Amino acid sequence: MSKMPRILVVDDERPMRESLNDWLKEDGYRVGLAASGQEAVDMARKEPWEVILLDLKMPGMDGLKTLKKLKEVRPDAEVLMMTAYATVETAVQAMKEGAFDYLVKPFDPDEVEVQIKKILAHKELVLENILLRRKLEETYQFDEIIGKSDAMQELFELISRVAPTDSTVLITGESGTGKELIARAIHGNSNRCFMPFIAVSCGALPDSLLESELFGYEKGAFTGAEHTKKGRFEMAHRGTLFLDEIGDVSLKTQVDLLRVLQQKEVQRLGSEKVMEVDVRIIAATNRDLDKAIQEKRFREDLYYRLNVIHIEVPPLRERKDDIPLLTDAFIRKYCLEMNREEVKVGASALKQLMAYDWPGNVRELENIVERAMVIGQGKEISADDLPFSRKEAGLETFPKSLKMMEKVHIERVLEAAGWNISQAARDLDIDRQTLYNKLEKYEIRRGDS
Amino acid sequence: MAKCVTICPIGPVDHGMLERIARHIEMRCSVMCRVSSKMDRPEYAYDERRCQYNSTTILKHLIRCCPDKVLGFMGVTCEDLFVPILKYVFGLAEMEGRCSVISMYRLRPEFYDRPPDQGLLEERVKKTALHELGHCLGLTHCKNRRCVMYSSVRIEDTDMKHADFCPTCSELFTWRVDTCLSPCRL
Numbered sequence: 001m002s003k004m005p006r007i008l009v010v011d012d013e014r015p016m017r018e019s020l021n022d023w024l025k026e027d028g029y030r031v032g033l034a035a036s037g038q039e040a041v042d043m044a045r046k047e048p049w050e051v052i053l054l055d056l057k058m059p060g061m062d063g064l065k066t067l068k069k070l071k072e073v074r075p076d077a078e079v080l081m082m083t084a085y086a087t088v089e090t091a092v093q094a095m096k097e098g099a100f101d102y103l104v105k106p107f108d109p110d111e112v113e114v115q116i117k118k119i120l121a122h123k124e125l126v127l128e129n130i131l132l133r134r135k136l137e138e139t140y141q142f143d144e145i146i147g148k149s150d151a152m153q154e155l156f157e158l159i160s161r162v163a164p165t166d167s168t169v170l171i172t173g174e175s176g177t178g179k180e181l182i183a184r185a186i187h188g189n190s191n192r193c194f195m196p197f198i199a200v201s202c203g204a205l206p207d208s209l210l211e212s213e214l215f216g217y218e219k220g221a222f223t224g225a226e227h228t229k230k231g232r233f234e235m236a237h238r239g240t241l242f243l244d245e246i247g248d249v250s251l252k253t254q255v256d257l258l259r260v261l262q263q264k265e266v267q268r269l270g271s272e273k274v275m276e277v278d279v280r281i282i283a284a285t286n287r288d289l290d291k292a293i294q295e296k297r298f299r300e301d302l303y304y305r306l307n308v309i310h311i312e313v314p315p316l317r318e319r320k321d322d323i324p325l326l327t328d329a330f331i332r333k334y335c336l337e338m339n340r341e342e343v344k345v346g347a348s349a350l351k352q353l354m355a356y357d358w359p360g361n362v363r364e365l366e367n368i369v370e371r372a373m374v375i376g377q378g379k380e381i382s383a384d385d386l387p388f389s390r391k392e393a394g395l396e397t398f399p400k401s402l403k404m405m406e407k408v409h410i411e412r413v414l415e416a417a418g419w420n421i422s423q424a425a426r427d428l429d430i431d432r433q434t435l436y437n438k439l440e441k442y443e444i445r446r447g448d449s
Numbered sequence: 450m451a452k453c454v455t456i457c458p459i460g461p462v463d464h465g466m467l468e469r470i471a472r473h474i475e476m477r478c479s480v481m482c483r484v485s486s487k488m489d490r491p492e493y494a495y496d497e498r499r500c501q502y503n504s505t506t507i508l509k510h511l512i513r514c515c516p517d518k519v520l521g522f523m524g525v526t527c528e529d530l531f532v533p534i535l536k537y538v539f540g541l542a543e544m545e546g547r548c549s550v551i552s553m554y555r556l557r558p559e560f561y562d563r564p565p566d567q568g569l570l571e572e573r574v575k576k577t578a579l580h581e582l583g584h585c586l587g588l589t590h591c592k593n594r595r596c597v598m599y600s601s602v603r604i605e606d607t608d609m610k611h612a613d614f615c616p617t618c619s620e621l622f623t624w625r626v627d628t629c630l631s632p633c634r635l
Contacts, residue, residue, distance in 0.1 A: 019505060019532035025544050027600060028589035082534075106499075106536045110602035 005120055008032045008049040010040040010066065011082065012058045016105070020053060023112070037061030041069045049077050051119050056083035056090060056102075064090075064097060071098045078119045082107075145181050146329050149319035155182070155311065162309050163189035168261070170246075170306045171284040173313030175417065175427055176363030179284040180244060182311060187240040192280060195239030198232050202253075203245030204422045210253055212269055215260075221270025233266045233277050240280045246306065247287030247298060248426070258302045281306065286426070316358040316365060323353050326362060330369040331381070343373060348383040356388055360416025360427075367418050387415070407442040410435070419446050452630055453481040454521035454582065459507065460490035462525050462553070466571055470525075473575045474582065477613055480520060480626065488514075491526065504530040504541040504550055511548040520629060521585050523578060524550040539601055540577050542584035549581035561604060575612045577601070583618065586625040591618050 007029045009020045017033045024031045032049065034040035038061055040054070052070060056063035067079055081094045081102035094102055100119055103111060142156040162169060163186045171179045180199060187197040202210055212222075216231030232241060243249075249257065260266055261281065265274045283306045292298035316323070327350070331343050345353070349372075358364055368386060376385035410428065417423040425435040438444075454474055456467050464484065471482040494506035507524060515522040530538050530552040540551035556573040558566045579597045591598035594606075596615035601607040614622055 013533070015505065015533040019534040022505075022541065022544065023532065023535065026542075026584055026590055106531065106534055108602075109535050109538065112535070113600065113602050 004028055004030050005050040005116075006030045006032065006048070007116070008034060008040060008043060008052045008077075010034045010037065010052060010058075010063075011055040012036060013055075016055070016082075020112075023109070024116075027113070027116075029116075037063070037066030037069070040066055041073060044070050044073045044077065048074060050123060051116055052077050052079045053103075054079050054081055054099075056081050056094065064094060067094060067097050067099055076123075078123065080115055080119070142185055145178060145185055146326050147319060147322040148325055149314075149321040151314045151319050152322060155313065158311060159185050160189065162186060162311070164191060165309075166190075166192075166280050168280070168306055168308045169282045169311060170289075170309070171282065171311045171313060172289070173284075173286065174315045174361055175286045175423055176361030177313040177315060178362050179286075179313055180242065182313060183240070183242040183244075183282040183284060186282060187242075187280075190240070190280070192239050196236055197240050197242065198236040199242040199244060200232050201244045201422070203248030203426060207250045207253060210249070211256065214253070215256070215266050215268055217269035218271045221268070225270065228268070231266060231268060233260060233279055234268075234275065236277075236279045238278050240282060243281065243283040245285060245426070246283040247285035247289055247292055251297070251299065254299045254302050258299065258305060261302075261305045316361045320354055323365065324350060326365055327353060327369055330366050331373070334370050334373045338373060340373070341379065343379055343381060345381045346383065349381050349386055352383055352386055352388060360413075360418075363418055364416040367415065403442075406438070407444065410438055410442065411444055414444070414446075452626070453483065453519050454478070454523065455483055455485050455516060455519050456578075457485045457511070457522065457524050458487035459524045459526040459550070460487070460528060462487065462527055466567075466574065467525060469571060470575055470578050473612065474578060477579060478582065478622065478626070485516075488524070491528065496531070499531060500529075501531040501537070502526070502528045502552075503533070504538055504552070505532055507550045508541055508543060508548055511550060512543065512546070515548055519547065520626065521582055522548045523581065524548075525553065525574070525578070526550065527553050529554040539607070540581040542581040544584055545587040546585055549585055551577045551581055555604065556607070572612060573604070573607050576607055576610060579612060579614070583614070583622060586622055586629070588618055588621055588625070591615055593617075 007024055009017050009024070009031060011017045011020070012035055014035070017035065021031050021033055032043055034043050037058055040052070044052070054063050054066060054070070058066070061069070063081060063083070067081070070077060070079060078100040079098065081099045082105055083090060083102060084105040101115055103115060142159060145152070145156070147153070147155070159182065169186060171182055173179055183199070184197060187193060200213060205213060212229070212231070214232050216229050216234055217225050219225055219228045260277070264277060266277050267274050289298055289303055293300050293303055327345050331345065335341070335343055353365070360367070369381070371387065372381045372385035376382060413427050414424045417427060421432055421435060425432045428435065456471055458464065458467060467484045471484055474480065474482040491502055491507050491510065493510065494502045494504075496503055507526070507530070511522060511524050530541065530550065532538055532541060537555060538552070539555060540549060542549035551574070553570065553574055554560065556577065557570055558564065576597050580601065583598045588598050590600040593599060593615045594609055595611050596618055597610055597613055598615070598618045599606060599610045601610070
């Protein structure tokens, strides 16, 4: 440690405090003295202490109560209990409450020295671990994308090379693999990073609405156009426009898009005015565009315009090495959101996470981690907190009728898509209205499954 | 303030040995050192429960009796010393003050079931005296195991180190002595 460590001595007996003060100062430590538990807690609130030497038997707030309070205020401080009344019970209890160790008064001089040095060495090790972990995380993280697998490391490399250019990028990959995060990372690492990043979920909007969203409209352009509206192309001027679910765009809108890409101009609906736009396009889809071209559902010329640089995002089942890292990242995220202390994933739960096939990819993993943290309130996510544990144990009833099978399947797909109806409809390869009909038919509601 | 350290025997202490310790301090610290007349056995500091003498109480007494204008005032006793929190101490000093007290009780080889050895005892006393004097001049423990300012929590630590300061502690000691003797402090 670079600075002299700070040691807080808490003892109601003045001679004890003073003699420890003298002793510790000879070693060069910065020493603080507190005559009661309350004074110690107040001092700990004001400034951090690396080590706290705490007397077990004190009037008023005793050592164990003080220990609890101190651990609330300064969880990082290591506490050494001091007692003249050493019993195994009190010592064990103090250790359970988080004390590092205990010393029996009066101490052997070398005992104090050894214990304090042990604590400081331990703290340095903890600090080293944190720094090492941060360093690893930096290596395994590109903006918000996490992965240490070879596939992801190659992806990070590709993003770094592609980002500074103005080239159009086509990102393909299964649903839930994090295509938008990649688009954001490309924008964030490009020269356009200070300009807007505008995302449009093309598949979520009906054709007419998508057109007005992309190109904007003038007041009175159509019934209901009560005011002039800027289109997303205009909004993204000098920035990046992310066209998600490009494979779901109608042939008519594909023609309009192609025109903008070729001419770099847009025209609001109902306007004669042509506006030049400087927009970098990043498109994404989970559809097989080659197949769509063959089936004449996607224009080949648009495909080649978009596919200047192609980034294929691997599904989670092909990069299972990343599951522990991703799980930890989601746990940390939800610990912060839920104001929870450190939560770990248990060995059997991790085994199940590794064994699962992840049809909903990273999004499904995130949903399952969030769900597990809501269900299990402990410090460890166990196999029982995971939704597929019953399945593995063979306890889950297998639906026999086709109708029931359909219901269960829809529920699972919805769960994997985080109850995003558009997403689930796409995954099921049906339209949204059909999905709504089926939800009504089977009386499927969120939280039922 | 005079550039002088006074050694004060507390209770019966071998006067000849104290004179030799004084010469060692003069040689190593470039200060004058003399042995004063002895004080009585410190019965006022005796703890019946522990059958030891409270070094903090003795130190407070020395502070009250400390002659004016001396750089250091060091009590030497053959009694076993403790501070309330510790089982024993070899010595105790007033950090950045002038007074200190050292005990020869646990420096004697006989305490560790060894045959008496006057030379070894004298060497240990020299080291302990220099160590406590260092504390009086504001020096904290040194990480160099051979330096006299290395923390002695066991007798082996005392035997391991030299009866002298390491170059860094030596410079610091000289600088502190000069600071204490500078006109603005007089």
